[in-house]
Amino acid sequence: MKIVEAVLFSSEKPLRVGEIAKVGNLKSEDVSKAMRKLRKEYQERDGAIEIARIGNKYVMQLKEEYVKYGYAMGKKELRDDVLKTLAIIAYYQPITQSKLRAIIGTKVYEHIDELKKRGFVYGKKAGRTIVLRTTKKFNEYFGIDASKPEDIKKFFEKAGGDKNE
Known part of the structure; x- marks a missing residue:
């Protein structure tokens, strides 16, 4: 789970399970299992970060209600x-x-x-x-x-x- 979390955290874009498996040298089934557990953990802890599913890809991101705070402190990539x-x-x-x-x-x-x-x-x-x-x-x-x-x-x-x- 920690490898999957690290890969998601470090990625600049949403990733497929297969991409995470390749980077982490893991089996796709293990990544899928870890993803389910991680998503549940993030949801249960009720924090500002979530692991969202976009089509068949996953991304670690701020929850919608916290984006404005992250945007205020973060580097604006687009004017x-x-x-x-x-x-x-x-x-x-x-x-x-x-x-x-x-x-x-x-x-x-x-x-x-x-x-x-x-x-x-x-x-x-x-x-x-x-x-x-x-x-x-x-x-x-x-x-x-x-x-x-x-x-x-x-x-x-x-x-x-x-x-x-």
């Missing part, structure tokens, strides 16, 4: 304006770059470049503009268990996101 651009793309996807520019302004190009470099969005040429969508990495990074744009939109609405921001 607030870039994060806002990402939220708009995620909520309205597929969205054209030209429509996004009308909403945000010319800084949008810089934001899109950064988001593409980080692997959170991708674009596909459509006439004279580019249609933007979020990637699987976006879902994993932000802990969103959704595969369709409609599901991501529902996630934002459930989380209290405001589509007019």
